[in-house]
Structure formats: structure tokens, C-alpha cells
Amino acid sequence: MINIVNLHAEVEEKKILKGLNLNVKAGEIHAIMGPNGSGKSTLASILAGKEDYTVTEGNVEFDGKDLLELSTEDRARQGLFLAFQYPIEIPGVSNVNFLKSALNEIREYRGEQPISAKDFLALVKEKSALVELDSKLASRSVNEGFSGGEKKRNEIFQMAMLNPKLAILDETDSGLDIDALRIVANGVNKLRSPKNAAIIITHYQRLLDYIIPDFVHVLYDGKIVKSGGKELALELEEKGYDWIKEELASNAD
Amino acid sequence: MSNYTENDLEKDLQNQEYKYGFVTNIESDKISVGLNEDIIRLISSKKEEPNWMLDYRLKAFAVWQTMTEPEWGHVHYEKPKFDEIAYYSAPKQSKKYESWEDVDPEMKATMKKLGISMEEQMRLTGVAVDFVMDSVSVATSFKSKLSELGIIFCSFSEAVKEHPELVQKYMGTVIPTSDNFYAALNSAVFTDGSFCYIPKGVRCPMELSTYFRINEGGTGQFERTLVIADEGAYVSYLEGCTAPQRDENQLHAAVVELIALENAEIKYSTVQNWYPGDKNGLGGIYNFVTKRGICERKSKISWTQVETGSAVTWKYPSCILKGDYSIGEFYSVAVTNNYQQADTGTKMIHLGKNTKSTIISKGISAGKSQNSYRGLVQIHKNAKNARNFSQCDSLLMGDTCGAHTFPYIECKNPSAKIEHEATTSKIGEDQLFYCKQRGLSEEKAISLIVNGYCKEVLNQLPMEFAVEAQKLLAISLEGSVG
Ligand SMILES: Nc1ncnc2c1ncn2[C@@H]1O[C@H](COP(=O)(O)OP(=O)(O)OP(=O)(O)O)[C@@H](O)[C@H]1O
Numbered sequence: 001m002i003n004i005v006n007l008h009a010e011v012e013e014k015k016i017l018k019g020l021n022l023n024v025k026a027g028e029i030h031a032i033m034g035p036n037g038s039g040k041s042t043l044a045s046i047l048a049g050k051e052d053y054t055v056t057e058g059n060v061e062f063d064g065k066d067l068l069e070l071s072t073e074d075r076a077r078q079g080l081f082l083a084f085q086y087p088i089e090i091p092g093v094s095n096v097n098f099l100k101s102a103l104n105e106i107r108e109y110r111g112e113q114p115i116s117a118k119d120f121l122a123l124v125k126e127k128s129a130l131v132e133l134d135s136k137l138a139s140r141s142v143n144e145g146f147s148g149g150e151k152k153r154n155e156i157f158q159m160a161m162l163n164p165k166l167a168i169l170d171e172t173d174s175g176l177d178i179d180a181l182r183i184v185a186n187g188v189n190k191l192r193s194p195k196n197a198a199i200i201i202t203h204y205q206r207l208l209d210y211i212i213p214d215f216v217h218v219l220y221d222g223k224i225v226k227s228g229g230k231e232l233a234l235e236l237e238e239k240g241y242d243w244i245k246e247e248l249a250s251n252a253d
Numbered sequence: 254m255s256n257y258t259e260n261d262l263e264k265d266l267q268n269q270e271y272k273y274g275f276v277t278n279i280e281s282d283k284i285s286v287g288l289n290e291d292i293i294r295l296i297s298s299k300k301e302e303p304n305w306m307l308d309y310r311l312k313a314f315a316v317w318q319t320m321t322e323p324e325w326g327h328v329h330y331e332k333p334k335f336d337e338i339a340y341y342s343a344p345k346q347s348k349k350y351e352s353w354e355d356v357d358p359e360m361k362a363t364m365k366k367l368g369i370s371m372e373e374q375m376r377l378t379g380v381a382v383d384f385v386m387d388s389v390s391v392a393t394s395f396k397s398k399l400s401e402l403g404i405i406f407c408s409f410s411e412a413v414k415e416h417p418e419l420v421q422k423y424m425g426t427v428i429p430t431s432d433n434f435y436a437a438l439n440s441a442v443f444t445d446g447s448f449c450y451i452p453k454g455v456r457c458p459m460e461l462s463t464y465f466r467i468n469e470g471g472t473g474q475f476e477r478t479l480v481i482a483d484e485g486a487y488v489s490y491l492e493g494c495t496a497p498q499r500d501e502n503q504l505h506a507a508v509v510e511l512i513a514l515e516n517a518e519i520k521y522s523t524v525q526n527w528y529p530g531d532k533n534g535l536g537g538i539y540n541f542v543t544k545r546g547i548c549e550r551k552s553k554i555s556w557t558q559v560e561t562g563s564a565v566t567w568k569y570p571s572c573i574l575k576g577d578y579s580i581g582e583f584y585s586v587a588v589t590n591n592y593q594q595a596d597t598g599t600k601m602i603h604l605g606k607n608t609k610s611t612i613i614s615k616g617i618s619a620g621k622s623q624n625s626y627r628g629l630v631q632i633h634k635n636a637k638n639a640r641n642f643s644q645c646d647s648l649l650m651g652d653t654c655g656a657h658t659f660p661y662i663e664c665k666n667p668s669a670k671i672e673h674e675a676t677t678s679k680i681g682e683d684q685l686f687y688c689k690q691r692g693l694s695e696e697k698a699i700s701l702i703v704n705g706y707c708k709e710v711l712n713q714l715p716m717e718f719a720v721e722a723q724k725l726l727a728i729s730l731e732g733s734v735g
């Protein structure tokens with residue numbers, strides 16, 4: 001699905017990613033954990049195509065194409081979705097209008113007809129039920145005045161509506177109450193299929209109780225420094241990151 | 254990777270050609286240029302006006318000669334040379350149209366290009382259109398239906414002939430000839446416009462609509478509109494316009510007077526898209542308009558405007574809240590791009606007790622344009638419990654444009670409540686990225702964000718008009734991409 005090889009990236013002369021490798025296959029869920037400031041959101045932004053970052057080395061193949069050659073909107077249209085760590089507010093634009101426009105542009109790109117109003121409403125109904133999103137939120141302005149948890153839930157609602165091949169969830173669990181966490185995780189699980197994949201960025205192993213990952217990676221100082229199965233998350237929860245840093249230091253000797 | 258930045262967007266905006274730039278080849282009957290008493294007499298006689306109308310014009314001309322062009326606006330332009338303007342131009346048509354089928358095919362084509370499609374409108378929307386091509390009304394519809402209700406909706410010239418008592422009673426009562434330089438000029442040389450009278454207790458069942466169009470190079474256009482809603486009456490009036498692309502500046506100095514008698518309501522909506530000049534600031538319309546309404550007891554006047562055109566705009570649709578419990582509203586979107594300059598806003602004059610006014614102004618500036626809001630809220634001594642709420646937002650695209658706010662408040666009654674809010678923001682890179690991440694193109698993203706920003710104002714427009722206004726906003730702000 002996505003293969004990241006030796007990715008180096010910087011912003012304003014500051015090196016953030018320093019040779020990152022990650023290969024995600026269709027049907028897999030990968031969790032990325034790592035201390036604050038290690039570069040997790042930067043990785044997500046670069047994959048989505050944010051222009052602030054400069055890729056200095058490495059390449060990324062997405063679904064057989066050179067991802068870094070594609071514009072942000074074309075990446076989205078080819079099925080890459082990013083659930084933002086801090087979702088953006090767009091005053092005066094209703095969620096449904098926003099999604100209908102997005103969905104239709106994606107369909108147009110794929111040479112499909114615009115979705116009919118009837119089918120669209122049915123889709124809204126189905127997907128908002130999936131994440132138990134209050135129907136009032138669907139018609140309110142995009143994220144405007146939403147609580148932190150509502151914004152996160154709205155990201156997953158949008159994801160469900162757009163049905164991406166690869167979803168990148170950046171700390172979607174933070175700010176969610178216990179019930180919401182379960183609901184959001186359920187939503188993600190229901191969208192899981194052998195044809196799509198997800199990268200889940202999180203600080204807490206709790207989420208991984210609900211969404212069982214195939215792999216867990218530790219991102220530290222711009223690189224994946226350790227990978228393992230879901231038990232790695234438990235180990236991190238228990239011991240923190242110091243032991244990994246120590247391991248790295250002794251390896252370097 | 255595509256690196257379409259806000260800078261590229263700005264460039265695209267600057268290259269945006271005026272969509273409605275074309276000239277219709279209809280022979281015009283044009284008076285030679287210049288302005289003096291003889292020209293005014295000539296205009297009046299060509300229009301077969303009664304003496305009182307000629308006297309009114311001549312008095313206004315005398316006043317105008319003593320006045321000087323105002324300079325307080327935050328706009329810079331080369332002053333029009335008033336003796337080089339042709340003050341009258343009428344499409345050369347020997348006979349009036351009996352029916353729609355008789356209308357010149359070329360004129361129909363023009364309307365099509367404007368996206369009006371008269372046939373469609375007549376059949377589908379129930380909008381009565383009084384189409385003004387240059388200075389003479391050429392098509393009027395739905396007249397019979399309106400006249401059944403006693404509603405008068407006709408060209409101003411026709412009203413002068415057919416309803417002189419109404420015109421004489423109300424014309425100039427809201428905007429006296431001496432009000433300002435351009436209003437005085439208009440009063441002297443106005444050629445045509447619209448007249449509307451809704452009788453007591455009648456609710457006008459359809460939107461009344463006039464499309465204005467300036468079509469003759471070098472012809473100043475001086476429209477005159479008078480709308481009277483008698484006691485308890487209601488009317489929603491739409492005004493919209495586009496103009497052909499020209500290199501020389503064209504002056505437009507309209508006067509619009511609204512009169513809302515006791516318990517009446519007038520909703521006046523404008524979509525203005527005159528030629529703004531090219532990307533170097535060459536050409537474009539000078540739009541110096543005086544619009545004002547007077548509210549009697551418990552009446553309401555609501556101005557809504559979406560202004561995207563003109564090289565220079567100088568316009569302050571205002572309300573005189575004379576009667577107790579009367580209400581004035583002003584909803585405005587003003588977009589400026591390239592070298593456009595707009596100085597626009599409103600005056601809310603509270604004279605009566607318990608009067609209320611609302612001002613919502615949304616300015617959007619791009620390119621090297623200058624966009625100013627200028628508003629006055631005036632509470633007079635006797636206006637007990639007067640209320641005003643003003644919100645003035647500015648949205649900037651790029652950093653070579655300017656947004657300015659000049660709110661003036663004069664309060665002579667301590668019981669008044671006045672609230673003023675103002676914000677300035679830039680179209681956020683974050684918002685654009687978020688939209689694009691969902692698959693939206695740059696243009697679509699900007700159009701969504703801008704329409705969202707203007708929503709409170711667009712919501713005030715009648716449905717069909719709102720759609721047109723959204724398109725206009727998109728056209729004025731999107732790049733020529735795609
Ligand atoms: N636009 C930017 N300008 C300057 N520095 C940046 C920028 N974006 C990221 N950084 C820096 O890069 C580093 C990595 O940031 P990033 O947001 O990727 O961390 P993270 O792993 O997501 O952290 P957290 O767990 O706190 O979300 C941080 O030191 C951050 O300050």
C-alpha cells in the first residue's frame with residue numbers, strides 16, 4: 001500500500017525526519033508511538049502533502065505511484081486520508097456541504113458521476129450512525145465550536161464518508177472520553193478490510209486494546225528505531241521510552 | 254509535487270479576465286457630449302417630460318454647479334471630466350416592443366450572455382424583470398399580474414408621465430438634490446430607472462427585479478430608482494448588473510430612494526458586477542451611488558449588497574429611522590481585487606424611539622486592492638432605547654491589499670445600546686490544506702471558505718439571487734485554473 005524508504009525531511013533548516021523506513025501492506029494496521037516532538041505529525045503531514053516541509057532524501061511509493069510527485073488533493077483523491085491531530089474550523093461551511101463537495105471532486109477525478117442527493121443523504125445517515133455522530137453536528141459548520149472530542153469524532157465520520165485506501169490517524173484518541181474512544185475505535189474496525197490499511201499515531205496503548213494493530217513502531221528522533229507486535233505497546237506503556245533510548249545509546253557505542 | 258501557493262493564487266487572481274466583457278452592437282441614439290442647461294432641456298424634451306420635471310432638473314443643476322466633488326473617501330482616481338460625458342443614450346428603436354417575441358434578437362443574445370435568459374425567468378421563476386439596456390427600459394413583464402393588485406412597477410420615465418402625483422410627492426424627499434455632488438448631478442441629468450409603488454396592505458407576491466447594464470462607451474449612466482411601500486405593504490426588490498469591458502472609465506452615479514410608510518417593509522438586494530478594470534487598473538466603472546431609505550413607524554428597510562465589480566465604489570445605502578419602533582438593516586459583502594477600490598458602508602440615523610439597526614459587513618480584499626468599510630451610527634436626542642449592532646469583518650488574501658474600517662458613532666441619548674465588533678483575518682494556509690486533504694481543489698476550497706465567510710449576508714438574499722452571488726464571488730476570487 002505505502003512504502004516509505006529512507007525519508008529525510010526538514011523545515012526551516014531544522015532536520016526532523018532522518019532516514020525513516022516504513023512499509024504498510026493492504027489489510028494491515030500499523031501503530032506509531034514515540035515521545036513528543038519525535039516527528040510523528042511531521043510524517044503524517046508530509047505524506048498528506050503539506051508544503052511547509054522539504055523532503056531532502058528518500059522516496060515514498062503509494063499504491064504503485066510516486067506519492068511525493070502528487071499534489072495534496074490528488075493524494076486525497078487517490079485514497080489517502082489524514083485525520084488531523086488538530087482539526088481545522090471552517091466557519092459558515094456546513095459539514096455536509098463540505099463533504100458533498102469533497103466527495104464529488106473525488107468522484108470526478110475517478111471519472112464517476114456526482115452522487116445524487118438521495119444517495120448522499122443515505123450515506124450521511126449510515127456513516128454518522130457508525131460513529132454515533134449527533135445529526136446536528138453533520139449540518140453545523142465544519143468543526144466550528146465543536147468540542148475537542150466532537151472534532152475527533154468528526155474526523156472519523158469524514159473518513160467513513162470518503163472511504164480511503166490508507167487512513168492516517170494522528171492522535172485521534174487524545175481528548176476522547178472512554179465511551180467515545182470505544183465508538184471511534186469501533187468505527188475504524190468496521191472500515192477495516194483486506195483492501196485498505198491504516199497508520200495509527202498514538203501515545204496510549206489503550207486505543208490499541210480496541211484497534212488491534214499488526215505492527216507497533218517506535219519513532220524517535222526522526223527514525224523508526226524499534227518495531228514489534230502489539231505487545232510492544234504494552235511494554236512501552238509499562239516502561240516508557242528510556243529503555244529504548246538506552247538501547248540505542250549502547251548500540252551506538 | 255505541485256507547489257501551488259498563496260502567491261500563485263494571487264497571480265491567478267490578477268490574471269483573471271472579466272467574464273462579462275463584450276459589447277452589443279445595437280445602434281445608439283446618443284446626445285453629443287457636455288453638460289449645460291441646453292443639454293438638460295434636450296434630455297427632458299427627448300423624454301417628453303412635463304415642466305415640473307424640467308424645473309426639478311434645472312434647480313438640481315444650479316445646485317450641482319456650486320458643489321465640489323467629495324474627497325474624503327479612501328479612494329484615489331482620476332476625476333471624471335464632466336464635460337466629456339454623453340449624458341443620454343438610448344438604443345435606437347423606432348417602436349416599442351409589443352411582446353417578448355418582438356425584442357431584438359441581439360438584445361436577447363446579450364441577456365443570454367449575462368446568464369439572465371428572459372424566457373426562462375418569465376416562465377419559471379416568477380420574477381418580473383424590468384430590463385434596462387443603457388437608459389431606456391426595453392422589456393417589462395408580469396405587468397398585468399402586478400396591476401391587478403394595484404402595484405405599479407415601471408420605468409421612471411413612464412412613472413413621470415403616468416403617475417406624476419406619486420413621483421412629485423416622494424421624489425427627492427429622502428435624498429434632496431443638494432444632498433451631495435453625485436446626487437445633485439443625477440437629479441439634473443438622470444435618464445431612466447425604475448419606479449415601484451405597493452399600495453396599502455399589499456404584499457407583493459414576487460421579487461421585483463431590474464437588471465442594469467451600461468452598454469455605450471463614454472456614456473455616463475444616471476439611474477433613478479424610487480420605491481414606495483405604502484402602509485402595511487411588503488416588497489422585495491432585486492437589482493443586479495454587469496457591464497461590457499471598456500478601457501475608458503465610465504461614471505455611474507445612481508440615486509435610489511426607498512420610502513417605507515407605517516408598518517411597511519422593503520427588502521432591497523443588489524448584486525453588482527460592473528467591469529472592474531483590467532489587472533493593471535486600467536478602465537473600469539466608477540460607481541458613485543447614493544442610496545437611502547426612510548422608515549416610518551414600525552416599518553423596516555433592509556439593504557443587502559454583494560459588490561464585486563467597479564474600479565472605484567463609493568456607496569453607503571442608509572436608513573433614516575424616523576418612526577418609533579422602526580428597523581434598519583445593512584448586510585454587505587464587498588470584494589476587491591487587482592487595483593479595485595471600494596469605500597462602502599452605511600449610515601443608520603436613529604430619530605425615533607425604540608429604533609433598531611443591524612450592520613453586517615464582510616470585506617474581502619485581494620491583489621493590490623483597497624477595501625474600506627465606512628459606517629455611521631447616529632442616535633438623536635429623542636431616540637430613546639435605540640439599539641445598534643455592528644459587525645465588520647475583513648478577509649485578506651495576500652499581503653499587497655488593504656482593508657480599513659472607519660466606524661463613526663454619534664450618540665445623543667444615554668439609553669442607547671450600541672455594540673460594535675470587528676475582525677480581520679487571512680485565508681488560512683491551514684484551512685486550505687485541510688480542504689485539499691479532503692480532495693478539494695484550491696479553487697473549490699477558496700470558494701467554499703469565502704462563501705462560508707459571507708454566509709450571514711448571502712442568507713439574506715432571495716434564493717436565485719444567492720446562487721448568482723455565490724458564482725460571482727467565486728469568479729471574482731478564484732484563479733483562472735482548471
Ligand atoms: N512548521 C514547523 N516549524 C518549525 N518546527 C517544526 C514545524 N513542524 C514541526 N516542527 C518541529 O519538529 C519536531 C517534530 O514535531 P511533530 O509535530 O512531528 O512531533 P510529534 O511527534 O507529532 O509530537 P507530539 O507527540 O507532541 O504530537 C518538533 O520539534 C517541532 O517543534
Ligand SMILES: [Mg+2]
Nearest residue numbers: 040041042085
Ligand atoms: Mg503530533
